[in-house]
Each structure stands twice: as C-alpha cells, then as structure tokens.
Amino acid sequence: MLNITRKVEYALIALRHMQSKNDIGLTSAKEIAAQYGIPKQLLAKTLQQMSREGIVKAVHGPTGGYKIAANLKKISLKDFFEKLEGPLGMMDCYFDSECVQISNCNIRVPIQRINNNMRDMFSQMTLQEITQ
C-alpha cells in the first residue's frame, strides 16, 4: 500500500545515473538498462516520457542518448510523480467525482485532509534531493 510504481523507480534510477555523469555526456537507455538490470524497452519509454515533459533531452542516432535538461532543484517530487503517473492522492475520489457512493461517504473530508498533507510533503521535496 502507498507504493510508487516501477516506472517512477526506473525514472529515478536513470536520473541519478545521468546526474552522476559528466553534464555533457549522453547516456543511452541500453546502458542504464544493462547496468541496473531494468527492462530496456520499458526504461526507454519512461525516458521518452521524461523527454516529452522536458526533464531530459533526447539525441537520436548512434552515439545518441539522453541527458538531464531541467533544473532538478526546481521540480518538486509531487510534480515529478504527477508528470509520470497523473494525479497524486490516496484515493481517486480526491480528483474525479466518480466515486459510486460519494453522496453518502462519511470519510471524504478527513481523507482529503490527509491527502493534502501528503501532497504538501511531496511538494516540499525536490527531485534534486533524490538524485544528488
């Protein structure tokens, strides 16, 4: 319960790996996948997603790869999680109102309070803190 996904885990591993390298050098999905034992295709898609989000920059062709493009100090963990996985909360009814029994739910308000606490917590942490 309250787990992050593999996708996010792989993304964090990749970011940290890239950051530990020279700013200029590129890193391919293949290299990271091999080093950490991550499924290459899945990691590639995650890197592509981060590329679309502007977190990393992609370079095509042989000798291509990825490098960090954003200032990781300026991206909160909350924003990062939401870029990759969508809205962040303990329960979905925090966002959409599709909960079957939303009308006679008796814990909606307290749950939202906790949700806010959690979102605040992740808002105050930056990607840099993980990848540094």
Next chain:
Amino acid sequence: MLNITRKVEYALIALRHMQSKNDIGLTSAKEIAAQYGIPKQLLAKTLQQMSREGIVKAVHGPTGGYKIAANLKKISLKDFFEKLEGPLGMMDCYFDSECVQISNCNIRVPIQRINNNMRDMFSQMTLQEITQ
C-alpha cells in the same frame, strides 16, 4: 500511485460509522454494507481482521455485531495501515532485501529517506482524527 486500498477505505468508513453511534450499540456488517454500498462479505472480513487486532469487538449471534474496542486516539494511522496491509513504504525493498538489483541500486538511500518522512507523517496522525 500512492493509493490506499479499498480494504482500508472500508475499514475507515466502518469505524467512523460506529463511532458516530452510541457507544453501547452494536453495528452489523450488513448494516454498514447496505448503507454505504460496500460488498458485505469483504467488509465482514475486514471487520474480522480488525477484531483480531483488537480494534473492534465482535459479538456473535442475532442482534450481534461490532463495536469499537480500542482507544482510537492511541492508534496511529501508520500502525492502523500496517495492521491491515502490512509494512508501509513506497518501495518493498525498504523492508525485505529481495530486490533483484539491490546491490547496484543507486536510489536506495534517498528513497529510504522519503519513506521515513512518509512513515513519520502517518505516525503523527491518529485514527481518531479520521473517524471523529
């Protein structure tokens, strides 16, 4: 991502329902299931689990049911979650060391830091805050 489970949701709904009633009265699983549109059998099992954990007290037979048995002010949300769902953390490798690539993982330490933050947060909230 970072969701709680239905089981915990149902448990919270049940607790809050019971607390809003007279201290003496019992509440059956059937009653709660009907009122909130929850699968009865599943709710029953959850109540049984809470009974084993000493959170509620069960009374058999017709006119039987459940009532709150513990002091909800003294049960942290972290403990409650762990009683129902086991160890609480963003990643399993926080607890068991079965992670395939635990040896060359580069985010283990920072992830554990976040885990601790999250566990601290839920340690400081009590069940009472939700069900009051």
Next chain:
DNA sequence: TTATATACGACAAAAATTATCGTATATAAT
C-alpha cells in the same frame, strides 16, 4: 429449533501494473 450474526480458508473475477512487439524515424560512421 430456527434465524441471524460472526469466522475464515479457498477460490474467482477484475483491474492495474509491468513487460514485450512491431514499426517508424533520425543520424553517425563506413
């Protein structure tokens, strides 16, 4: 004796997550 409630292991269905496939495009090196 009957009706109704809890107790609980085993099983099934559904949903979410995780991983793979196939194909297209970009580009450096030969």
Next chain:
DNA sequence: ATTATATACGATAATTTTTGTCGTATATAA
C-alpha cells in the same frame, strides 16, 4: 548510399495485485 544504432510510440501480452465471492463452520438470541 548503406549500415548500424539510437530514439519514438502505439498496440498488445503477460503478470501481479487487488477486489470480490463461495461454502462451510460456529455462536447465540428468540
């Protein structure tokens, strides 16, 4: 130009987790 290697990405498959059900046993009030 051709080849090799990298990213791009929708579609699909496999796996795992979550969620829900079934069947049966036991307790107890009426």
